[in-house]
Amino acid sequence: MWLRDVSLGKRILAPLRDAEAEMVAPALGPPIAEPLSQLDVLLEANRCLYCYDAPCIAACPTGIDIPAFIKKIATGNLLGSARTIMEANPLGASCARVCPTGELCEGACVYEHDAAPIRIGALQRHATDWLAASGVRLFAAGPATGKRVAVVGGGPAGLSAARELARLGHAVTIFEAGDELGGLNTYGIVPFRLPVDVARWEARQVVELGVEVRTGSLVGTGPEANVSPGSVLREFDAVVLAPGMGSVPRLGILGEDLDGVEDALDVIENAKFGRPLALGSRVAVIGAGNTAIDAATVARRLGADDVTIWYRRGPAEMTAYGFEVAFARAEGVAFKFGRVPVRIEGVNGAVTAIVFAQTEIIDGVPRAVAGTEERVAVTSVIRAIGQSKHVALFDSFGVAHERGVPIVDAELRTSATRVYAAGDCIFRVGKTDAMVVVAAQQGKEVAASVDRSLRDDAINGVLRNDAAGAATGEAS
Amino acid sequence: MADLSVDFAGIRSPNPFWLASAPPTNTGYQVLRAFEAGWGGAVWKTLGDPIVNVSSRFGGLDAGNRKVIGFNNIELITDRPLDVNLAEIADCKRAYPDRPIVASLMMEMDRSRWHELVRRVETAGVDGLELNFGCPHGMSERGMGSAVGQDPELIELCTRWVVEAASVPVIVKLTPNVTDIRAAARAAVRGGAHAVSLINTINSLIGIDLETWNPIPHVDGLGAHGGYCGPAVKPIALNMLGDCARDPQVGVPLSGIGGIATWRDAVEFFLMGAGTVQVCTAVMHHGFRIVEDMIDGLENYLDGRGLASVNELVGKSVPRFVDWNDLNLDYRVVARIDPQTCIRCNKCYIACEDAAHQCIDRIARSSGGHDLVVDEEHCVGCNLCAIVCPVESCITMVRVDDGAAAHTWRERTRPAAPAAFGGGSSSER
Secondary structure, three states: OEHHHHHOOHHHHOOOOOHHHHHOOOOOOOOOOOOOOHHHHHHHHHHOOOOOOOHHHHHOOOOOOHHHHHHHHHOOOHHHHHHHHHHHOOOHHHHHHHOOOOOOHHHHOOOOOOOOOOOHHHHHHHHHHHHHHHOOOOOOOOOOOOOEEEEEOOOHHHHHHHHHHHHOOOEEEEEOOOOOOOOHHHHOOOOOOOOHHHHHHHHHHHHOOOOEEEOOOOEOOOOOOOEOHHHHHHHOOEEEEOOOOOOOOOOOOEOOOOEOEEEHHHHHHHHHOOOOOOOOOEEEEEOOOHHHHHHHHHHHHOOOOEEEEEEOOOHHHOOOOHHHHHHHHHOOOEEEEOEEEEEEEEEOOEEEEEEEEEEEEEOOEEEEOOOOOEEEEOOEEEEOOOOOOOHHHHHHOOOOEEOOEEOOOOOOEOOOOOEEEOHHHHOOOOOOOOOHHHHHHHHHHHHHHHHHHHHHHHHHHHHHHHHHHHHOOOOO | OOEOOEEEOOEEEOOOEEEOOOHHHOOHHHHHHHHHHOOOEEEEEEEOOOOOOOOOOEEEEEOOOOOEEEEEEOOOOOOOOHHHHHHHHHHHHHHOOOOOEEEEEOOOOOHHHHHHHHHHHHOOOOOEEEEEEOOOOOHHHHOOOHHHHOOHHHHHHHHHHHHHHOOOOEEEEEOOOOOOHHHHHHHHHHOOOOEEEEOOOEEEOOEEOOOOOOEEOOEOOEOOOEEEEOHHHHHHHHHHHHHHHOOOOOOOOEEEEOOOOOHHHHHHHHHOOEEEEEEOHHHHHHOHHHHHHHHHHHHHHHHHOOOOEHHHOOOOOHHHOOOHHHOEOOOOEEEEEOOOOOOOOOHHHHHHHHHOOOOEEEEEOOOOOEEEEEOOOOOOOOOHHHHHOOOOOOEEEEEOOOOOOOOEHHHHOOOOOHHHOOOOOOOOO
16 A cells, blocks of 8 residues: 555545536536546646746736645645635636636746646646535635625626625625526536536535525616615615626627527527527627637537638637637637628528628728628527626716726725726726636625725724714713 | 676676565566566575565555655565475576576574575575575564664674575675664674675654554554665665775675665665665566666666776775765855746745745846846855756756865864974964
8 A cells, every 4th residue: 555545545535526517507518628537636736846936826816826725635635725726716616617727827837838837727626626526615704794795796706706705794695687696607608618517516605605695686777677776775885896798799780680690698508508599500600709719619519510700800819718719620610800790681580691791900990891792601690799888787876987897996996985896897908808717806806895995984983983982071 | 888797796697786685586487577677686585484474565655646765565584485485596597597596594593593594595506695684574573684683793693604504605684773884784794794785674664544543554453663665765775885885894795775776876876885786666666677777777877988897886986975074164066046947936945045045036037037046155055956946957056165175174173283282273272
């Protein structure tokens, strides 16, 4: 018997299957990444150099102490490893699967240039999978402060904020418009990258801290809203707006209301939950972000023969990560660049073709070139040109915003008193998509900010009482 | 091509790589396989009175990745009848007459019984005898093995009994479980030993099972101390080998044992005075086939250095292995870190900061990132940074003293010469 059998004994490290993973909605084929084998875990964890002031930590938006969690895996301390991860990142399990690690921790690994970087994401998945299967509850709510905080939106940023606020002792209520918590993790990321039960497990860790969840609760003043901003502001001491982003905007072209023209997020959600989805055999995906990739690969896995991503700019301008593009190509997705849709055609109310024009870039903006139109026969068109902003929500709280992006200060405070914002909703235009891991970090930051403010209020309250006492002559 | 053959205390061997007396030399089948693989010689698993072995015998220590760096065992000497072993020895000698087989022997402290054992074993045609005064477990509780090796008088007496009966060279194998290995080696030489081999295994308890709290290995829940070997013991073996090699009262050929796993290890042992090396744990880990690279690597090393024979290595580093008091106090090296190969893991930085002399600075670069730079004024040249650096040759130790005459502690504390009586400096008195 080797000593290693003991410290990393089967009982401790055995691959614990998440029973609930079996109940997940259709997986749409094999996962993009299998979990590391026990052997790989041991090799990889021991390969980590345990750098001091490691660059991978600095490259992680949530600052996970990566060498520490990997060391703990190597010593057979899976519980400690998972705690190190989840302490820093309340979405540590989903980030292990969806983070663009090559752009973050693994890209910063000191082995990156001269050897293979440590597979940090896969090791993080190993530790968090272990945690989920173990049933251990890592965190508890803090001593009650008597303060109430509303979190609008139960996605990554909202969950992260809610967990931290609950740990700090505040009574938290999440207003979630949908049926389930998790946001994009639950609804908007393909199941072969992120199974829905991972998102559900993460949400449950937050709910189990005593966080109240009101699903089906759309905050706002619009016709569909059922919770008014005024009532939220009356009921709670602080409000965190973390609604994420909305549906995919319309293309603004003829034929957009034909049957078979779909919102990419709806496609992903319906596929993820096993709802009927008839995309047909020839699918055009408009846009080249990571959601476009997800929708295109879903279409392929649902059986479409010809799935093409059409993008108005060139390959270098795609906002999808390189590894996502490579994955899509491997899945049989084609790419066409420098094309913009000009109209969608249909018969009997159903889409039959889409017409593209070639583009030229004028003052940085791609414009259709007359006379370059080509008609492509399709059975469906998927819009994936970004996401709309929750302008109405921000307006209803009186939150100042720039083209739908709330203006926040370093403390993530909006222009409205006691109203904060975090997550994708404050993401500004950039080269890449907004990331779950950034939303997780902002959730932590906004919670700390809210907490500071509420405690300041409490102290100020005490001071006011003292002042009152002084007025009655009781102070010396 | 360099000549790897050796004559070790009169025992001729086509190469200096012998299998140590241990599980790999338990049977004729194994020894034949070993010779086929290229091993130069074999010391047969210790012969003696019948014993019974226990089930669950070995324990391993790794440094991650399940690569064994240390190994212990509670297996005893052969549990097969003497006549079976002797017949197999004879078979092996017939099949490979050029490969020496040395019989390892263990017997109670009884002169006539030792004589009887020597007489019978020699009938098998062995090339030498190795007296097992080293096994630290089991047999030592019965007054044999290291129980003999820890008492110079018993070593000398027992060696004499064997030498007076033997017609082949007698090697005495020493236990490292002593304060000063030279006392044991000298006793063997006084008893007439033709050679000394070292080290046998070190008293050890390799681990405790965190689940059951049983010792490792355990026999029905109980454990006993075992003998420790493998790469982790190499430094201990090399030190004891060096102590024997530089002791004029030893002065017989030495066979090096302890953690030798590669030709590189073997070269170190030759340089420190070993005429042959014996290997066990590496074979237990990887099989007999490892000898191919041992031979190949040694040949290439010798050829590369223009050496005609392995004998030209033997003992060459012994004069350089001295007492601390003879080290040059004026010699000074400092670490230099090559920014080109540095991967910025900062392991040198934190090692120096927390465990050495706080003389590595992290200097921000204008292009981003940082360089690790040694504060040479305060660097004491301890080597720690170079040791923890994961990149080979990234950190080098560079001599910075003026190379003036050596100055040792012994010189510094040497009593003043009689001529200085009544004169010279008195400030130090």
